[in-house]
Amino acid sequence: MQVPINTRINQRSYELEVDARTTLLDLLREKLDLKSVHRGCEEGECGACTVLLNGKPVCSCLVLSPQINGAEVLTVEGLMKDGNMHPLMKAFVENYAMQCGYCTPGMVMTSYYLINTWDDFTEEDIRKGLEGNLCRCTGYTNIIRAIREAKKYKDAGYWW
Amino acid sequence: MRNFIGSRSISKISYFCPKSLTEALDFLDNCKENVKILAGGTDVIPAVRSGKLLLIDNINILDIKSIDELKHIVFEEEGLRIGATVTLSEVIESEIVKNNCPLLKKAIDQIGSMQIRNWATIGGNICNASPAADSAVSLLALDASLRLQSKGKSRLVPINEFFVGPGKTKLKSDELLTEIIIPKRNGNSTFIKLGRRNAFTLSLISIAVFVQMKDNVISDIKIALGAVAPTPIRAQNTEKILIGGKITEENLKTAVQTIKEEINPINDVRASSEYRRDMSGELLRKALINLFGI
Incomplete structure (x- = not known):
């Protein structure tokens, strides 16, 4: 139908x-x-x-x-603007927050939501927030690092 | 575009998405058996995909997610009333739930992942009737009632009587679960879930306890368990032992023994029956220690 x-x-x-x-x-x-x-x-x-x-x-x-x-x-x-990567995506690239890359788009969308929703967060919050996104390469450490960096970008006004 | 859900092709469906409750109930009245109710679909879609749920040809999918009348969270004389299509995230984020029913918030916070909670509904979690449904376990301890409506009719069913077996409820084919009503009661509560990992996990066992005290003795206690029987259940023999007394070393021991005897867990891929039986006793001990600070 x-x-x-x-x-x-x-x-x-x-x-x-x-x-x-x-x-x-x-x-x-x-x-x-x-x-x-x-x-x-x-x-x-x-x-x-x-x-x-x-x-x-x-x-x-x-x-x-x-x-x-x-x-x-x-x-x-x-998330792209005029062909430019979103600062969050940039943070993922700069922190090598991907190995095979398959989970990356899902990780990016979840982190985008988390960073926009929370004023402040701890590593524990990020881990809990990412509970629904699996990375089979188990590269979580760099993903968490990227999210922290992206938060700095956002606080500095480099964000959309 | 692929005309199937996941890798399994499904038969032709008719999709109906009413905006009002009256329309939905009229539709159910007309179609009766040949209808599958869909809200979030987080249980229905994987079930279709895995072949657990076979949809017959030209089945009518009734999508109730757009019905505004089923999206309320209100606290009034009767108690806390939650519409059936309120999402699990909306329950957790609600100030009304947080202030009046922390047990429900605590239980629902541990269902699925954030993505699931953002789309799945509380009514769906109940009607799916999984023996491990965390929301049902907390609602059993809270002595909730369910409003079931059909065209021109409405009845209230205590959640204690609603579940019949795994995936089976007392909901008739022309009925819709429209709201959950949690009576106003003061007391302390706790919820503990045991899974194979810390986050995004199915319950091996879950336990919810709601207790009311009067003059330093337990005037009422409700203990509910998930994943230890064909449906979420109340441990009523264990409750009887605790009502009217205080928590002592001795009756704690008796309660733990009784709960192990009154449940009927299965062996499955997640845990053995013996493990579930032992752990339900331990979870009860932990829950009571949490509540009474002993």
């Missing part, structure tokens, strides 16, 4: 017809070609497909595509 929806994805409005039995992950990857949204476990365990839905991180593999009617979606592509 095709369902008509109105939605905003990465600051752009869309009027789409979506198949009700597809997920938001499918819609973003296959229809809109947003390949930063990674297909992982597809059961909400790994967080590789994390996107912000109405400002909050969710696993896009667990959202049916018609459910984003009237909602706002943000992916890593939407």
Whole structure:
């Protein structure tokens, strides 16, 4: 069944017809070609497909595509500005916060939410905040380092 | 675009997303059996994907997530009332819940991951009827009731009577869980969850205890356990031992022994029956020590 929806994805409005039995992950990857949204476990365990839905991180593999009617979606592509990397992405690069890179887009979206939501945080908070994002290379230390650096960027006004 | 959820193709579905409760109840009244209710879908979608849930051809998916009437959190005479499609994150972040029902907040804080809690609903966690549902365990200890509505009808079912078996509840095919009602009561509470790791884990066992004191003796205590029986359960024999007394070394021992005898845990990939039985006694001991500071 095709369902008509109105939605905003990465600051752009869309009027789409979506198949009700597809997920938001499918819609973003296959229809809109947003390949930063990674297909992982597809059961909400790994967080590789994390996107912000109405400002909050969710696993896009667990959202049916018609459910984003009237909602706002943000992916890593939407963090870019005029072709420039977001300061958070820069912090990830500078701190080698990736090994194979598969979990990185999900990590970036979750950290973006955490940094924007919390005024201040400890390493423990970050670890708890990242509970839903698995890095199979187990490279968490550098990811946490990157998030701390990104927070400094934000405090210095280098942020959007 | 791929017309399937994950790697498993699913049959054609009809999708209906009403904006009002009346529309949803009318729809349920018309379709009856051939309908699957969807809220967050964090249980439904993995179940379809793994083949645990088979959707018949042209099944009607009723998506209740957009119904505004099911999104309230209010505290009034009756107690705390929470709409069925309030997300788990909204429960945790609510000042009303924090001030009036810290036990529920503590239990829900440990469900799934942040991504799951942002999308999953409290009503969904209950209706999925997992024996390990953390929200159900805390709601059992809080003596909550569930409002089930069908077209033109409404009934209240104590959560203690709601679960029938794993994945099975008393919800009829034309009914919708619309809200959870937690009676106003003063007391102390605690929730302990034992998992295989610290975060984002399923309960091997969870325990919730709510206790009321009068003149230094326990006037009422409610003990609920998850993942030790086909449904989340109350340990009523153990409660009987503790009511009317104080916590002493001796009755703590009896309580621990009784709880081990009254549960019926299974062996599964996560833990053995013996382990669950022993640990439920230990969790009870820990919970009571937490509460009474002994």
